[in-house]
Amino acid sequence: MVLILSREAVEKVLKMSDCIDAVEKAFGELASNKAVMPLRPTINVDEYEGVSLYMPAYLMETGSLACKIVTVYKNNPQKFNLPTILGTVLLQDPRTGKVICMMEGGIVTAMRTGAVTGVAAKYLARKDSKTIGLFGAGAQGRTQLMAICTVLDIERCKVYDISAEAANRFKQELEPKLGIKIEVASSPIEAMQNGVVITATTSEKPILDGRKLLEGTFVSGIGSHAPTRRELDTETIKRSKLVVDQKSACLAEAGDIVIPIKEGAITEDHVYAELGELVLGKKPGRTNEKEITVFKSVGLAIQDVATAKLVYDKAKEAGVGVELEI
Numbered sequence: 230m231v232l233i234l235s236r237e238a239v240e241k242v243l244k245m246s247d248c249i250d251a252v253e254k255a256f257g258e259l260a261s262n263k264a265v266m267p268l269r270p271t272i273n274v275d276e277y278e279g280v281s282l283y284m285p286a287y288l289m290e291t292g293s294l295a296c297k298i299v300t301v302y303k304n305n306p307q308k309f310n311l312p313t314i315l316g317t318v319l320l321q322d323p324r325t326g327k328v329i330c331m332m333e334g335g336i337v338t339a340m341r342t343g344a345v346t347g348v349a350a351k352y353l354a355r356k357d358s359k360t361i362g363l364f365g366a367g368a369q370g371r372t373q374l375m376a377i378c379t380v381l382d383i384e385r386c387k388v389y390d391i392s393a394e395a396a397n398r399f400k401q402e403l404e405p406k407l408g409i410k411i412e413v414a415s416s417p418i419e420a421m422q423n424g425v426v427i428t429a430t431t432s433e434k435p436i437l438d439g440r441k442l443l444e445g446t447f448v449s450g451i452g453s454h455a456p457t458r459r460e461l462d463t464e465t466i467k468r469s470k471l472v473v474d475q476k477s478a479c480l481a482e483a484g485d486i487v488i489p490i491k492e493g494a495i496t497e498d499h500v501y502a503e504l505g506e507l508v509l510g511k512k513p514g515r516t517n518e519k520e521i522t523v524f525k526s527v528g529l530a531i532q533d534v535a536t537a538k539l540v541y542d543k544a545k546e547a548g549v550g551v552e553l554e555i
Protein backbone atom coordinates (compact mmCIF):
# COMPACT_ATOMS: atom_id res chain seq x y z
CA MET A 230 0.00 0.00 0.00
CA VAL A 231 1.08 3.56 -0.67
CA LEU A 232 0.05 6.29 1.76
CA ILE A 233 -1.15 9.36 -0.12
CA LEU A 234 -0.82 12.65 1.74
CA SER A 235 -2.38 15.85 0.45
CA ARG A 236 -1.05 19.28 1.34
CA GLU A 237 -3.69 19.56 4.09
CA ALA A 238 -2.64 16.19 5.54
CA VAL A 239 1.02 17.23 5.59
CA GLU A 240 0.14 20.57 7.19
CA LYS A 241 -1.88 18.79 9.86
CA VAL A 242 1.02 16.67 11.12
CA LEU A 243 4.13 18.77 10.41
CA LYS A 244 5.26 21.22 13.09
CA MET A 245 8.09 23.69 12.43
CA SER A 246 9.92 22.81 15.67
CA ASP A 247 10.00 19.09 14.73
CA CYS A 248 11.06 19.95 11.19
CA ILE A 249 13.98 22.06 12.47
CA ASP A 250 15.15 19.13 14.64
CA ALA A 251 14.87 16.65 11.73
CA VAL A 252 16.73 18.95 9.33
CA GLU A 253 19.46 19.64 11.90
CA LYS A 254 19.99 15.89 12.37
CA ALA A 255 20.16 15.42 8.59
CA PHE A 256 22.95 18.01 8.32
CA GLY A 257 24.83 16.16 11.05
CA GLU A 258 24.45 12.93 9.04
CA LEU A 259 25.68 14.67 5.88
CA ALA A 260 28.77 16.02 7.66
CA SER A 261 29.60 12.59 9.10
CA ASN A 262 29.34 10.87 5.72
CA LYS A 263 26.14 9.07 6.66
CA ALA A 264 24.19 10.50 3.72
CA VAL A 265 24.11 9.65 0.03
CA MET A 266 23.08 12.64 -2.07
CA PRO A 267 23.98 13.01 -5.75
CA LEU A 268 24.08 16.54 -7.19
CA ARG A 269 20.53 17.13 -8.44
CA PRO A 270 19.86 16.97 -12.18
CA THR A 271 18.08 20.07 -13.46
CA ILE A 272 16.01 20.45 -16.62
CA ASN A 273 15.35 23.98 -17.86
CA VAL A 274 12.00 24.20 -19.60
CA ASP A 275 12.84 27.48 -21.31
CA GLU A 276 9.65 27.89 -23.38
CA TYR A 277 7.67 28.24 -20.15
CA GLU A 278 10.43 29.88 -18.08
CA GLY A 279 10.39 26.85 -15.80
CA VAL A 280 12.94 24.66 -14.06
CA SER A 281 12.42 21.04 -13.02
CA LEU A 282 14.70 19.48 -10.39
CA TYR A 283 15.03 15.84 -9.29
CA MET A 284 16.29 15.49 -5.74
CA PRO A 285 17.08 12.05 -4.29
CA ALA A 286 18.87 11.22 -1.03
CA TYR A 287 19.38 8.48 1.51
CA LEU A 288 20.04 9.15 5.20
CA MET A 289 21.62 6.04 6.68
CA GLU A 290 21.13 6.69 10.41
CA THR A 291 17.45 7.54 10.21
CA GLY A 292 16.82 5.04 7.38
CA SER A 293 15.18 7.65 5.15
CA LEU A 294 15.16 7.18 1.37
CA ALA A 295 13.19 9.48 -0.96
CA CYS A 296 13.15 11.55 -4.11
CA LYS A 297 11.44 14.88 -4.68
CA ILE A 298 10.41 16.31 -8.02
CA VAL A 299 10.22 20.06 -7.63
CA THR A 300 9.49 22.72 -10.22
CA VAL A 301 10.00 26.47 -10.14
CA TYR A 302 7.76 28.25 -12.68
CA LYS A 303 7.80 31.96 -12.01
CA ASN A 304 4.76 32.70 -14.22
CA ASN A 305 2.51 30.16 -12.46
CA PRO A 306 0.83 32.61 -10.05
CA GLN A 307 -0.18 35.13 -12.74
CA LYS A 308 -0.92 32.76 -15.63
CA PHE A 309 -2.32 29.64 -13.99
CA ASN A 310 -3.23 30.65 -10.46
CA LEU A 311 -0.75 28.05 -9.23
CA PRO A 312 2.17 28.46 -6.79
CA THR A 313 5.66 29.23 -8.18
CA ILE A 314 6.96 26.07 -6.52
CA LEU A 315 5.24 22.71 -7.01
CA GLY A 316 6.54 19.41 -5.75
CA THR A 317 5.85 15.78 -4.99
CA VAL A 318 7.89 13.52 -2.72
CA LEU A 319 8.11 9.74 -3.07
CA LEU A 320 9.27 8.07 0.16
CA GLN A 321 10.66 4.54 -0.06
CA ASP A 322 11.23 1.68 2.33
CA PRO A 323 15.05 1.45 2.37
CA ARG A 324 14.89 -2.32 3.02
CA THR A 325 12.97 -3.11 -0.18
CA GLY A 326 13.04 0.07 -2.27
CA LYS A 327 9.22 0.05 -2.38
CA VAL A 328 7.52 3.45 -2.52
CA ILE A 329 5.49 3.64 0.69
CA CYS A 330 4.27 7.22 0.59
CA MET A 331 3.55 9.97 -1.92
CA MET A 332 3.08 13.41 -0.47
CA GLU A 333 2.50 16.94 -1.66
CA GLY A 334 5.98 18.44 -1.85
CA GLY A 335 5.32 22.18 -2.06
CA ILE A 336 4.61 22.35 1.65
CA VAL A 337 7.52 19.98 2.40
CA THR A 338 9.80 22.34 0.42
CA ALA A 339 8.54 25.44 2.17
CA MET A 340 8.80 23.88 5.65
CA ARG A 341 12.27 22.37 5.18
CA THR A 342 13.56 25.61 3.62
CA GLY A 343 12.27 27.52 6.63
CA ALA A 344 13.74 24.85 8.89
CA VAL A 345 17.26 25.14 7.45
CA THR A 346 17.24 28.87 8.13
CA GLY A 347 16.05 28.03 11.66
CA VAL A 348 19.00 25.67 12.15
CA ALA A 349 21.46 28.24 10.76
CA ALA A 350 20.00 30.97 12.99
CA LYS A 351 20.66 28.82 16.08
CA TYR A 352 24.38 28.90 15.31
CA LEU A 353 24.81 32.21 13.50
CA ALA A 354 22.29 34.77 14.79
CA ARG A 355 22.72 36.86 17.90
CA LYS A 356 20.64 35.30 20.66
CA ASP A 357 19.25 38.73 21.56
CA SER A 358 17.86 39.38 18.05
CA LYS A 359 14.38 40.86 18.36
CA THR A 360 13.72 42.16 14.87
CA ILE A 361 13.75 40.60 11.44
CA GLY A 362 13.76 42.14 7.99
CA LEU A 363 12.19 39.84 5.42
CA PHE A 364 12.46 40.27 1.66
CA GLY A 365 9.79 38.35 -0.24
CA ALA A 366 6.27 37.86 1.11
CA GLY A 367 5.65 34.61 -0.77
CA ALA A 368 5.40 30.94 0.16
CA GLN A 369 9.00 30.73 1.39
CA GLY A 370 8.81 34.03 3.25
CA ARG A 371 6.01 32.60 5.40
CA THR A 372 7.96 29.55 6.58
CA GLN A 373 11.18 31.56 6.93
CA LEU A 374 9.43 33.79 9.45
CA MET A 375 7.82 30.82 11.21
CA ALA A 376 11.24 29.18 11.63
CA ILE A 377 12.98 32.31 12.91
CA CYS A 378 10.17 32.84 15.43
CA THR A 379 10.63 29.22 16.56
CA VAL A 380 14.33 29.61 17.42
CA LEU A 381 14.57 33.29 18.43
CA ASP A 382 12.50 35.56 20.60
CA ILE A 383 11.36 37.83 17.76
CA GLU A 384 9.05 40.79 18.49
CA ARG A 385 8.79 42.58 15.14
CA CYS A 386 9.15 41.87 11.43
CA LYS A 387 9.59 44.38 8.62
CA VAL A 388 8.50 42.78 5.38
CA TYR A 389 9.50 44.19 2.00
CA ASP A 390 8.08 42.99 -1.30
CA ILE A 391 7.88 44.64 -4.73
CA SER A 392 4.19 43.73 -4.57
CA ALA A 393 2.57 45.85 -1.85
CA GLU A 394 -0.49 43.61 -2.08
CA ALA A 395 1.60 40.50 -1.30
CA ALA A 396 3.23 42.27 1.67
CA ASN A 397 -0.15 43.40 3.06
CA ARG A 398 -1.64 39.91 2.71
CA PHE A 399 1.41 38.52 4.47
CA LYS A 400 0.92 40.91 7.39
CA GLN A 401 -2.77 40.13 7.73
CA GLU A 402 -2.24 36.40 7.65
CA LEU A 403 0.84 36.03 9.84
CA GLU A 404 0.48 38.73 12.48
CA PRO A 405 -2.30 36.87 14.33
CA LYS A 406 -0.76 33.47 13.65
CA LEU A 407 2.69 34.26 15.05
CA GLY A 408 1.74 36.89 17.63
CA ILE A 409 4.43 39.36 16.53
CA LYS A 410 4.17 42.86 15.09
CA ILE A 411 4.55 42.85 11.28
CA GLU A 412 5.09 46.13 9.43
CA VAL A 413 5.20 46.56 5.67
CA ALA A 414 8.52 48.27 4.88
CA SER A 415 8.33 51.10 2.39
CA SER A 416 11.94 50.72 1.24
CA PRO A 417 14.53 47.93 1.14
CA ILE A 418 16.79 49.77 3.59
CA GLU A 419 14.08 49.63 6.27
CA ALA A 420 14.07 45.82 6.04
CA MET A 421 17.85 45.58 5.73
CA GLN A 422 18.70 47.18 9.06
CA ASN A 423 17.58 44.49 11.46
CA GLY A 424 19.35 41.81 13.52
CA VAL A 425 18.09 39.08 11.22
CA VAL A 426 17.68 39.61 7.47
CA ILE A 427 16.14 36.99 5.22
CA THR A 428 15.99 37.08 1.43
CA ALA A 429 13.30 34.80 -0.01
CA THR A 430 12.46 36.40 -3.34
CA THR A 431 12.42 35.49 -7.02
CA SER A 432 14.72 38.44 -7.79
CA GLU A 433 17.56 37.81 -10.20
CA LYS A 434 19.60 40.83 -9.12
CA PRO A 435 20.96 41.74 -5.67
CA ILE A 436 18.40 43.15 -3.28
CA LEU A 437 20.79 43.72 -0.38
CA ASP A 438 23.29 46.57 -0.28
CA GLY A 439 26.09 45.13 1.86
CA ARG A 440 27.48 48.58 2.72
CA LYS A 441 24.30 49.30 4.66
CA LEU A 442 24.08 46.13 6.75
CA LEU A 443 24.50 46.69 10.49
CA GLU A 444 27.28 44.97 12.46
CA GLY A 445 26.06 41.76 14.09
CA THR A 446 23.45 40.99 11.44
CA PHE A 447 22.62 37.41 10.51
CA VAL A 448 21.59 37.06 6.86
CA SER A 449 19.97 34.00 5.34
CA GLY A 450 19.72 33.97 1.54
CA ILE A 451 17.49 31.24 0.25
CA GLY A 452 15.85 32.67 -2.88
CA SER A 453 18.40 32.14 -5.63
CA HIS A 454 19.76 28.83 -6.87
CA ALA A 455 21.25 29.49 -10.29
CA PRO A 456 24.81 30.62 -10.96
CA THR A 457 23.67 33.74 -12.84
CA ARG A 458 21.12 34.87 -10.24
CA ARG A 459 21.68 36.38 -6.82
CA GLU A 460 19.93 38.25 -4.02
CA LEU A 461 23.04 39.10 -1.97
CA ASP A 462 25.48 41.61 -3.40
CA THR A 463 29.25 41.22 -3.47
CA GLU A 464 29.75 43.52 -0.47
CA THR A 465 27.39 41.44 1.70
CA ILE A 466 29.37 38.31 0.89
CA LYS A 467 32.74 40.04 1.32
CA ARG A 468 31.87 41.44 4.75
CA SER A 469 30.53 38.15 6.04
CA LYS A 470 31.49 35.00 7.84
CA LEU A 471 29.99 32.77 5.14
CA VAL A 472 28.34 29.43 5.90
CA VAL A 473 26.67 27.32 3.21
CA ASP A 474 24.41 24.29 3.12
CA GLN A 475 26.93 22.45 0.91
CA LYS A 476 30.04 23.99 -0.65
CA SER A 477 29.98 21.97 -3.90
CA ALA A 478 26.29 22.71 -4.46
CA CYS A 479 26.73 26.43 -3.78
CA LEU A 480 29.78 26.68 -6.05
CA ALA A 481 27.66 25.11 -8.80
CA GLU A 482 24.38 26.92 -8.21
CA ALA A 483 24.64 30.02 -6.01
CA GLY A 484 25.18 33.20 -8.02
CA ASP A 485 25.45 34.96 -4.65
CA ILE A 486 28.86 33.27 -4.26
CA VAL A 487 29.83 32.36 -7.84
CA ILE A 488 29.56 35.95 -9.12
CA PRO A 489 31.83 37.51 -6.44
CA ILE A 490 34.36 34.73 -7.17
CA LYS A 491 34.21 35.55 -10.90
CA GLU A 492 34.62 39.24 -10.10
CA GLY A 493 37.76 38.39 -8.11
CA ALA A 494 36.27 39.87 -4.93
CA ILE A 495 36.61 36.57 -2.99
CA THR A 496 38.00 33.09 -3.54
CA GLU A 497 36.38 29.75 -2.71
CA ASP A 498 38.24 29.86 0.61
CA HIS A 499 35.93 32.65 1.73
CA VAL A 500 33.37 29.92 2.51
CA TYR A 501 33.98 29.45 6.24
CA ALA A 502 31.98 26.26 6.83
CA GLU A 503 29.16 23.99 5.82
CA LEU A 504 26.17 23.98 8.14
CA GLY A 505 26.77 20.34 9.13
CA GLU A 506 30.21 21.28 10.51
CA LEU A 507 28.53 23.74 12.91
CA VAL A 508 25.92 21.13 13.88
CA LEU A 509 28.65 18.59 14.70
CA GLY A 510 30.65 21.22 16.63
CA LYS A 511 33.62 20.91 14.26
CA LYS A 512 33.66 24.69 13.83
CA PRO A 513 32.10 27.40 15.98
CA GLY A 514 29.24 29.48 14.57
CA ARG A 515 29.01 33.12 15.65
CA THR A 516 31.92 34.01 17.93
CA ASN A 517 31.22 37.69 18.66
CA GLU A 518 28.42 40.25 18.67
CA LYS A 519 29.79 42.25 15.77
CA GLU A 520 30.43 39.82 12.96
CA ILE A 521 28.05 39.70 10.02
CA THR A 522 27.14 36.10 9.43
CA VAL A 523 25.63 34.90 6.15
CA PHE A 524 24.01 31.55 5.51
CA LYS A 525 23.52 30.69 1.84
CA SER A 526 21.34 27.76 0.95
CA VAL A 527 20.44 26.40 -2.47
CA GLY A 528 18.40 23.60 -0.89
CA LEU A 529 19.49 19.99 -0.46
CA ALA A 530 17.62 16.73 -0.93
CA ILE A 531 18.55 15.62 2.61
CA GLN A 532 16.21 18.34 3.92
CA ASP A 533 13.29 16.92 1.93
CA VAL A 534 14.07 13.33 2.80
CA ALA A 535 14.35 14.05 6.53
CA THR A 536 11.13 16.05 6.46
CA ALA A 537 9.25 13.45 4.40
CA LYS A 538 10.21 10.66 6.82
CA LEU A 539 9.07 12.81 9.75
CA VAL A 540 5.74 13.53 8.02
CA TYR A 541 5.22 9.84 7.18
CA ASP A 542 5.89 8.70 10.76
CA LYS A 543 3.58 11.39 12.19
CA ALA A 544 0.84 10.63 9.64
CA LYS A 545 0.94 6.89 10.43
CA GLU A 546 0.76 7.68 14.13
CA ALA A 547 -2.23 10.00 13.65
CA GLY A 548 -4.01 7.83 11.05
CA VAL A 549 -3.93 10.66 8.50
CA GLY A 550 -3.99 10.11 4.70
CA VAL A 551 -5.39 7.58 2.25
CA GLU A 552 -3.84 4.15 1.58
CA LEU A 553 -3.91 2.92 -2.04
CA GLU A 554 -2.52 -0.08 -3.88
CA ILE A 555 -0.84 1.06 -7.10
Ligand SMILES: NC(=O)c1ccc[n+]([C@@H]2O[C@H](COP(=O)([O-])OP(=O)(O)OC[C@H]3O[C@@H](n4cnc5c(N)ncnc54)[C@H](O)[C@@H]3O)[C@@H](O)[C@H]2O)c1
Pocket residue numbers: 301306313314338339342364365366367368369370389390391392395429430431432436450451452453454526527528529
Ligand atom coordinates in the same frame (compact mmCIF):
# COMPACT_ATOMS: atom_id res chain seq x y z
N1 LIG B 1 17.03 27.58 -1.21
C1 LIG B 1 16.02 26.74 -1.24
O1 LIG B 1 16.10 25.64 -0.71
C2 LIG B 1 14.74 27.17 -1.88
C3 LIG B 1 13.58 26.42 -1.64
C4 LIG B 1 12.39 26.83 -2.19
C5 LIG B 1 12.35 27.97 -2.97
N2 LIG B 1 13.49 28.67 -3.22
C6 LIG B 1 13.45 29.89 -4.03
O2 LIG B 1 12.90 30.92 -3.24
C7 LIG B 1 12.35 31.92 -4.09
C8 LIG B 1 10.98 32.33 -3.54
O3 LIG B 1 10.09 31.24 -3.65
P1 LIG B 1 8.54 31.40 -3.25
O4 LIG B 1 7.96 30.05 -3.32
O5 LIG B 1 8.42 32.15 -1.97
O6 LIG B 1 8.01 32.30 -4.45
P2 LIG B 1 6.74 33.29 -4.42
O7 LIG B 1 6.46 33.64 -5.84
O8 LIG B 1 5.65 32.69 -3.60
O9 LIG B 1 7.26 34.58 -3.63
C9 LIG B 1 8.31 35.38 -4.09
C10 LIG B 1 8.05 36.81 -3.65
O10 LIG B 1 9.23 37.59 -3.92
C11 LIG B 1 8.79 38.88 -4.33
N3 LIG B 1 9.88 39.57 -5.00
C12 LIG B 1 10.39 39.36 -6.23
N4 LIG B 1 11.42 40.21 -6.47
C13 LIG B 1 11.56 40.98 -5.34
C14 LIG B 1 12.45 42.02 -4.96
N5 LIG B 1 13.39 42.46 -5.79
N6 LIG B 1 12.31 42.57 -3.73
C15 LIG B 1 11.35 42.14 -2.88
N7 LIG B 1 10.46 41.15 -3.20
C16 LIG B 1 10.58 40.57 -4.41
C17 LIG B 1 7.58 38.59 -5.21
O11 LIG B 1 6.77 39.73 -5.39
C18 LIG B 1 6.89 37.47 -4.41
O12 LIG B 1 5.95 37.98 -3.49
C19 LIG B 1 12.31 31.32 -5.48
O13 LIG B 1 13.35 31.89 -6.27
C20 LIG B 1 12.56 29.85 -5.26
O14 LIG B 1 13.20 29.25 -6.35
C21 LIG B 1 14.68 28.29 -2.69
